[in-house]
Amino acid sequence: MAVDNIHQKIAAIAxxxxxxxxxxxxWRxxxxxxxxHSQAIALRILRTLRAKNVSQKELAEKIGVSPQQVNKIVKGxxxxxxxxxxxxxxxxDIVLLMLPPSSESTTHNLSSTLVPEPKKSSAKKSRAITVKVLQQGIVAGKVHETGSGYGKEVT
Known part of the structure; x- marks a missing residue:
């Protein structure tokens, strides 16, 4: 009985x-x-309105739209x-949209965007580690015929 009453109440308010x-x-x-972008612009507008003590209604008059339209804009x-x-x-009197300079006026230095070549010291270090690993493998008797350390044991 009580359960039916709860269902009826839920159905009435649903x-x-x-x-x-x-x-x-x-949609979002x-x-x-x-x-x-719209939200970022809305925040900038709201901050500016507050800083300049300007109402949304005054802004609407300045740009020639309804106050409702300004309200939509500041919702983002x-x-x-x-x-x-x-x-x-x-x-x-603010900037809301700024474009980067055109590609003609900016030049990119390709060498700065490329991955630098490894230093000789790191190549030497790599070889030293490889030699050490091979030596340890030979002592243990577990070096592949090609020297990789995997596969058949060399006797």
């Missing part, structure tokens, strides 16, 4: 429509790359256009 959490999670996963889930970013930068 939503009749299924939750959209799975769809929301899939699919859009993760630009959402990260809005796929911003370059035009909107430019307006925000102008209104707040």
């Amino acid at each position: 939503s009749k429509e299924p939750s959209g959490w799975l769809k929301d999670a899939q 996963t699919e859009n993760r790359a630009w959402l990260k 889930r809005e796929n911003l256009t370059l035009e909107t970013i430019s307006k925000l930068e102008g209104a707040l």
